[in-house]
Amino acid sequence: MKRAEIIAVGSELLLGEIVNTNASYISEQLSKYGVPVLYHQVVGDNAARMRETFEIARRRSDFVIVTGGLGPTADDVTKTVLSDLLERPIVRDEEAYETIQRFLVSRNRLMNDGDARQADVLSGADVLPNPVGLAPGMWIAGDTTWLLLPGVPREMKALIEATFPKKLSGATLVSESLRFYEIGESALDDAVKDLLDGSNPTVAPYAETGEARLRISARATDEVTARQMIEEVKTEILKRVGSYYFGSDDETIASHLVQSLSRLNRTFAVAESLTGGEVQSMVTSTPGASVVFLGGVVTYSDELKNRYLGVSLDTIEQHSVVSKEVAYEMVDGLSKTTHADYALSFTGEAGPTSNSGRPIGTVYIGVKTPNGIEVIERTYLHQERNIIRMRAAKDGLWALIQRIKKGE
């Protein structure tokens, strides 16, 4: 495969309702296998324009990946258009048909024509069972090889993961994204500037809400060699900015905290007001969190702050609910009730209006370690509600990580 092209089918892409993340995901995967992607195209659910798009791709590319248009509805025409173009009739795949039938039976539903149509495939195609959905994928080898995938990102990804290792080989590109917190993109850039020129491995910077990343990519004949090449550059980078590093690739600040606590065999609890469950949700979406995370509360009302955490109503009246004092009593009460080794509390103004009189973006975070309690103040001015919640959540988790690192 020397010239790959990705075609995303779907009018919603042309209306700007969704972003074509499928194309970037597939491009990234193909680059790992050393397959160059030369074009992306997007076309709507229209048979004539789709055919024209497929013809352009067939003329210039030897590997065409098409996502979308395999579903049950009348505007899903990818299979019929490609069937006409390649002169391969459509046939029913019995295995896919049975999968759909089993699924519908489990939901007490009868099969209709649309459901059944999802089991139709192009004759001679290598049918790729869909592990997380109903419509199977198809691999049609030839002068131009076609790979048809569902448009739902989760299904598309599952099929790519199952298919590429079997069907593609050659030079391997391996990447690792190093993730950093509390260091600005340009400060990070300055610190590693001399490493950004390398051609193999390459190092490239990215930014994200409150986070920064450096992606190291190495190309080699095999994965082990590529990983070694990455490891050398990574060691050099961490020597310079390691104190801001919390993990690679899918690791998050929350998963880093869960791992640290697991290693120490310590427990953890959270009391949230403005973050409204966001912090606990971040922690519990890490598999294995239940070993260290006991639980916590979301206390939106003053009454619940009092009842669950023992926050005094006098304190609230005197200092307002968004205050150092309330954050202190929240984390204090929580750790007394749960007996957790470490605990966090969050109170603040996320907007859209301020109930406490403090400016929107004011946040107090209570941090409890075996050494005692500290309250941090943060101000995120001129930010949207969900950005304030997210930044506060990450800042709290990060504060705990820093203290654990110091041996508290």
Next chain:
Amino acid sequence: MKRAEIIAVGSELLLGEIVNTNASYISEQLSKYGVPVLYHQVVGDNAARMRETFEIARRRSDFVIVTGGLGPTADDVTKTVLSDLLERPIVRDEEAYETIQRFLVSRNRLMNDGDARQADVLSGADVLPNPVGLAPGMWIAGDTTWLLLPGVPREMKALIEATFPKKLSGATLVSESLRFYEIGESALDDAVKDLLDGSNPTVAPYAETGEARLRISARATDEVTARQMIEEVKTEILKRVGSYYFGSDDETIASHLVQSLSRLNRTFAVAESLTGGEVQSMVTSTPGASVVFLGGVVTYSDELKNRYLGVSLDTIEQHSVVSKEVAYEMVDGLSKTTHADYALSFTGEAGPTSNSGRPIGTVYIGVKTPNGIEVIERTYLHQERNIIRMRAAKDGLWALIQRIKKGE
């Protein structure tokens, strides 16, 4: 402008390093002006392939927007490729040149060839000054009209905002996405099949994890007329499948529940185990949630289930923590402590391993209304941890919405 096409230039897109958000932004903007976008293309920084891409666009589209490749480096070749294709020489734009010079002087830098090249434009182009960067945009009217824009999203957006209101006018396209829960994509499709053929307004189906959408788009001379056209089709759709409808566009199941409770002036609380804060996070990310949502708990450990909710440790031992009985005692204890009018509890196995002995995907949801308590059982087999959590969260919120609708 009847057939628009968007071409994004940049090898980083083909490597999957960045997502093509420019194309979705421009598509969305064009749809506001009633200009249909029929294709997106992405091509790398390669002159031959770029020319081919431009030729395809010129053949089939009457308005081509190109983003990227206007910068100072040697691989920025968009202007030279289009200059050759349209046979329009490149000339220096004095105003752009002075802007660049002023910018460099303010930073104590000398101008090099690359800097100066950003002031080059195609002869006869309407030059669009860049309010937030150096490279100007270009509008080249003709049988096919070309609009060249910088690839940096901030600069691209500023130029679109300055240019579209002046250059485009005419029909307006308005859309509304109707969102449904608990009805399969294909059942929804069946119910409204006869409406999918309409040309104006159009109706198109979409699917999402556990949800389904129908997008109604109407084209008219003004927004009020377009909204009226949408309203008529919406009324007809809701007549058929209104019981599955929970909101439009950015409305969520959680925001629908918050609105229902606000209207009734009732309160609400949540006790979570497997969903780990996800439900409360969904509820509290709705602005105004604090009026109806009192708060709740995340009880991962048995001890906290007992302490915060009064779940008996005997019940846990006898029936396991993932059981009807524990879900019942959780929601019962929660509503007694919080005095909430409505409450939900969640216990289940999200995986990756089962601690209770029940199959992964087993979930019990306690639903408390002023009429009493009911426990719902759900099984989400062969699903990832985060999908199980998300489905359970939505199913619980939905169950409450249904009961409130019935007047419970």
